[in-house]
Amino acid sequence: MEHKNVQELARLVRQHRLQKKFTQQELAECTGISLRSIQRIENAEVWPRTYTLKTLATQLGFELDQKEPIKHIAARKLNQHQKLVLTFGLAFLLILLACAFVFQSPTFPETQFELSLYVAGVIVVYTIFMLIIWR
Structure with a gap:
C-alpha cells in the first residue's frame, strides 16, 4: 500500500x-x-x-479514479507464523508427494544419477516456493 x-x-x-x-x-x-x-x-x-x-x-458523493486500478488491495502480507507454517507444511507435502511418486513405480529410480536428478528437482521446486513465501 x-x-x-x-x-x-x-x-x-x-x-x-x-x-x-x-x-x-x-x-x-x-x-x-x-x-x-x-x-x-x-x-x-x-x-x-x-x-x-x-x-x-x-x-x-465522490468518484473513484478509474484510470488507476485499485492496486492497494494487493495480496495480503503473511506474518512470520504463517510463513513458518507454510514452510514446514510445504516441506512435508513435497516429501510425501516425492515419496508417493517413487513408491508407485517399481523401476524408479534405475540409477543413482536418476535419483540425484529427482532429488535436485524437488529441492529446486521447494526453493522456488520458499523464495515466493519469504520475499
Missing part, C-alpha cells in the same frame, strides 16, 4: 464527510461501516476494501 495514496484517500473521505456535515458516527450509521473503520480510514491507517470504498464514495 502506497503511503501517499492512503493519505490522499483519508483527506478525500474527511473532506467530503465534512462537506456533507456528517460526523464520523453519522457516516458509520448511514453506510453500515463501523465507526472504528471510518476513523482508521480518515487517519490513513488502512486502505479500505473495495466494497467499503465504493460505499463511502456513493454516500459521500
Whole structure:
C-alpha cells in the first residue's frame, strides 16, 4: 500500500464527510461501516476494501479514479507464523508427494544419477516456493 495514496484517500473521505456535515458516527450509521473503520480510514491507517470504498464514495458523493486500478488491495502480507507454517507444511507435502511418486513405480529410480536428478528437482521446486513465501 502506497503511503501517499492512503493519505490522499483519508483527506478525500474527511473532506467530503465534512462537506456533507456528517460526523464520523453519522457516516458509520448511514453506510453500515463501523465507526472504528471510518476513523482508521480518515487517519490513513488502512486502505479500505473495495466494497467499503465504493460505499463511502456513493454516500459521500465522490468518484473513484478509474484510470488507476485499485492496486492497494494487493495480496495480503503473511506474518512470520504463517510463513513458518507454510514452510514446514510445504516441506512435508513435497516429501510425501516425492515419496508417493517413487513408491508407485517399481523401476524408479534405475540409477543413482536418476535419483540425484529427482532429488535436485524437488529441492529446486521447494526453493522456488520458499523464495515466493519469504520475499
